[in-house]
Amino acid sequence: MIKVQHVSKYFGKIHAVEDVSFEVKKGEVVCIIGPSGSGKSTLIRCINGLEIPNAGDVYIDDTKLDFQKPKTQIKLLTRIGFVFQHFNLFPHMNVLDNLTLGPIKAQSKSKEEAEQTAVALLKRVGLEDKIEAFPAQLSGGQKQRVAIARALAQEPEAILFDEPTSALDPEMIGEVLDVMQELAEDGMTLVVVTHEMGFAREVATRVIFMDNGRIIESGTPEAIFDRPQSDRLRDFLAKVIRN
Amino acid sequence: MSLQLFPLWENKMDIIQKIVTAENLLFMLKAAGYSLLVAVIALALGSILGLLAAASKMSHFKVLRTIANVYVEFFRGSPMLLQILLFYLCGPIITKALFGFVFTPNPYFVGVIAIGMNSGAYSTELFRAAIQSIDKGQWEASKTIGLNYVQTMRHIILPQAFKRVLPPYINEFIVLIKDSSLLTVIGAVELLHSAEILGSHFYNYLIPLLMATVLYLTMTLTISYFARKLERRLAESD
Numbered sequence: 191m192i193k194v195q196h197v198s199k200y201f202g203k204i205h206a207v208e209d210v211s212f213e214v215k216k217g218e219v220v221c222i223i224g225p226s227g228s229g230k231s232t233l234i235r236c237i238n239g240l241e242i243p244n245a246g247d248v249y250i251d252d253t254k255l256d257f258q259k260p261k262t263q264i265k266l267l268t269r270i271g272f273v274f275q276h277f278n279l280f281p282h283m284n285v286l287d288n289l290t291l292g293p294i295k296a297q298s299k300s301k302e303e304a305e306q307t308a309v310a311l312l313k314r315v316g317l318e319d320k321i322e323a324f325p326a327q328l329s330g331g332q333k334q335r336v337a338i339a340r341a342l343a344q345e346p347e348a349i350l351f352d353e354p355t356s357a358l359d360p361e362m363i364g365e366v367l368d369v370m371q372e373l374a375e376d377g378m379t380l381v382v383v384t385h386e387m388g389f390a391r392e393v394a395t396r397v398i399f400m401d402n403g404r405i406i407e408s409g410t411p412e413a414i415f416d417r418p419q420s421d422r423l424r425d426f427l428a429k430v431i432r433n
Numbered sequence: 434m435s436l437q438l439f440p441l442w443e444n445k446m447d448i449i450q451k452i453v454t455a456e457n458l459l460f461m462l463k464a465a466g467y468s469l470l471v472a473v474i475a476l477a478l479g480s481i482l483g484l485l486a487a488a489s490k491m492s493h494f495k496v497l498r499t500i501a502n503v504y505v506e507f508f509r510g511s512p513m514l515l516q517i518l519l520f521y522l523c524g525p526i527i528t529k530a531l532f533g534f535v536f537t538p539n540p541y542f543v544g545v546i547a548i549g550m551n552s553g554a555y556s557t558e559l560f561r562a563a564i565q566s567i568d569k570g571q572w573e574a575s576k577t578i579g580l581n582y583v584q585t586m587r588h589i590i591l592p593q594a595f596k597r598v599l600p601p602y603i604n605e606f607i608v609l610i611k612d613s614s615l616l617t618v619i620g621a622v623e624l625l626h627s628a629e630i631l632g633s634h635f636y637n638y639l640i641p642l643l644m645a646t647v648l649y650l651t652m653t654l655t656i657s658y659f660a661r662k663l664e665r666r667l668a669e670s671d
Contacts, residue, residue, distance in 0.1 A: 240573050261581065268579035278574035282592050291588060296579030344578055 191216045191348055191379055192237060192270070197246030198403075199232050206232040207243070208403035214348065219380045221390035223414075224400035225426060230383040231275075233400070234350045237381070238270045239263055251347075268296060271341030271349040275356050277333040279325040285312065285336050286321045289343045297344065304343070311339040315369050331362030335369055348379035355386055387431055391415050399423050452640045457631055461641075464627030465648045471545050471616065471623060472609040478549030479605075483556025490561050501557065508554035513547070514615050520547040521619040540621035544613075552609055559601050563594040596667050603660040607653045624648055 192214040199207040207229040214220050222230045235241040237248055242257045249255070250266055257263075280288050289308035293299040299307075312318045315335040325333055334354055341349050351370065355363040367389050374380055374393050384390060390397050390411060397414040399407045401422050407414060415431075418424045482504075489501035508516065521543045525535045567590050575585040614625035622630070628645035632638035 238577060240576065264579050264581060267577070270577075272574075272577035274570060274574065276570055278568075278570035280571065280574070280589055282596070292578030292580065295584050295588065296581075340578065 191218075191251060192381070193249040193252075194233070194237065195247045195249070197233070197236055197243045197248065199229075199236055199241055199243045205403050207236065209246070210400075210403070210405055211246075212398060212405065212408065214379060214381055216347070216379055217377050219374045219382070219393055219395045220398060221394040221396075221411075222381065222383045222398045222400060223385070223387070223390055223426075224406075228400045229403035230400050231352050232403075234352055234381055234383055237350060238267050238272055240272070264296065268292070268344050269347050271344055271346035273334070273337050273341050273349060273351045273354050275353040277325070277330075277337045277357075279333055279337055279340070281325050284322050284324050285317070285328075288325070288336060289340050292340070292344050307345075308339070308343055311342050312336075314342075314372075315339045316365075329362060330358045331365045334358065334362075334366045338366070338369055338373075342373075348381065349373070351380065351382040351384070353383050353385065355384070385430065387415070387427075399426070401426070448635065448637050449640060452631060452635050452637065453644070458644075461624065461627045461631070461644055461648060464622050465624045465652065467541070467621070468610060468613045468623040468625075468649075469652060471541065471548065471613040471621075472606060474545045475549040475552050475609050475613070476606050478545065479552030479554075479556045479609075482550060482553030483560050486553065486557035487560035487564065490557065491564070505554045505557050508551045509558075513551045513612060514618065516551055517544060517547045517615055517619060520544075538619075540616060540619040544616040544619060544621050548609060548612055548615075551612075552605060555605060556602070559598050559605065560594070563598040564590060566597060567593050599664060599667065600660070603656060607656055610652055610656075611649065 194213070195211050197207055197210050198205070210229075210233055212220075222233065224230050232241055236243045239255060239257065239260060247254055250269060253266060255263060255266065280291070283291065286305065286308055289311065290301070290304040293304040293307065294301060309318065309321065312321060315338060317332060317335055317339070320328060320332060320336070325336070328336065338349075338354075354370070355366050358366065363386065367386060370380065370382070370389070371393050382389070382394075392411075394411050396408065397411050398405055399414060399422075406420050407418065407423050414423070415427065418427060486501040486504055489497035490505075492498060521538050521540065524538050524543055529535050571589050571593070572585060575589050580588065613623050616623050617626035617629065620626075624645050628641040629638075631641040631644075635641070
């Protein structure tokens with residue numbers, strides 16, 4: 191479904207991502223963990239063209255992304271949804287318009303069809319009563335659920351999550367993770383950059399540990415959390431998991 | 434004592450009755466109308482120029498950026514009065530040198546062009562700043578749902594930038610109403626000039642100038658009032 195080959199991304203002298211390769215198969219839930227500044231976010235931003243890698247290739251269903259011609263990539267990229275840490279909802283539109291704008295303008299769906307889908311998706315994330323609300327009237331958790339519904343509205347084959355709960359108040363993290371877990375159970379392909387180790391352990395089919403722009407370890411949640419091989423992962427886990 | 438220092442004030446009521454007549458009021462109101470018209474057209478012209486120059490400034494093409502920069506710096510960097518005089522007094526010489534024809538300058542027409550071009554320079558920066566102040570996450574979110582550049586501008590960026598630009602933009606309109614008084618130097622009969630005409634006619638400047646002040650304030654305060662109302666309505670979704 192998604193293939194990343196030897197991707198590197200530099201910001202000036204900082205090597206954010208250094209020669210990273212990995213593959214995500216259909217229906218997989220891949221969690222990327224690692225310390226802040228380890229390149230996790232940059233890596234998934236490279237997958238859908240928000241960042242242009244300095245080297246390496248990204249394939250979506252065996253089609254290579256052409257970073258030089260962004261205009262020809264729009265169709266390909268809408269097959270991958272993206273959920274941001276800071277939601278990035280459109281503040282001047284109500285929830286319904288946030289969900290239908292992309293499908294109507296970018297995917298040439300009819301207004302009726304887009305609205306039907308949007309209503310169904312809002313039910314799915316438990317926000318059918320917020321259809322007319324503006325983003326400013328929602329709590330952080332509600333905003334992020336709307337953002338997930340917006341990503342779903344483009345009927346993607348995979349969704350990338352960039353620290354979806356890091357900007358939330360603690361009591362709202364659960365409602366967002368629940369929605370994500372349901373997506374996983376429905377067979378959606380997910381790539382999640384997260385600091386929620388509980389979620390990674392419970393929901394992920396594979397966990398990738400990154401540090402300093404490189405993949406240090408990758409494996410099943412049990413392998414990563416219970417049998418870490420490297421010192422760096424052991425250090426990291428000791429710091430984030432306090433019992 | 435004081436009455437002897439200001440002999441013209443002796444028959445105050447007389448003078449007021451002489452100057453504040455329906456005919457003179459109408460004369461000033463008409464002039465105020467011209468001031469308003471000059472401001473409106475200059476604002477419209479300035480908005481078009483401002484949008485074009487703002488787009489040029491954000492463009493990838495260096496030539497466009499340079500042209501826009503020169504335009505903005507010239508009109509912001511020199512006095513508007515100078516620009517009005519330059520356009521009015523030297524306009525015909527310039528068009529002759531450049532395009533080979535001479536025109537007889539109409540003070541209203543030339544004045545509107547000069548003020549409009551000046552206002553455009555300020556609008557350029559207003560528009561550019563408002564567009565660039567929109568969080569880059571809005572661009573990224575638009576990209577991930579498949580919108581192209583034009584769609585993102587039209588549906589996401591400009592509607593939000595519009596809200597932010599509205600207060601300074603209305604301020605610009607008020608500034609233009611006041612700046613239209615500069616056209617008095619090239620003989621356009623706008624509000625200030627009409628007060629001067631009445632003043633010299635009745636040999637009393639105080640009352641006509643006060644009348645002009647009231648009319649200017651009526652225009653500017655009315656605009657401020659409606660601007661505040663509009664802002665409050667637009668702020669509802671924030």
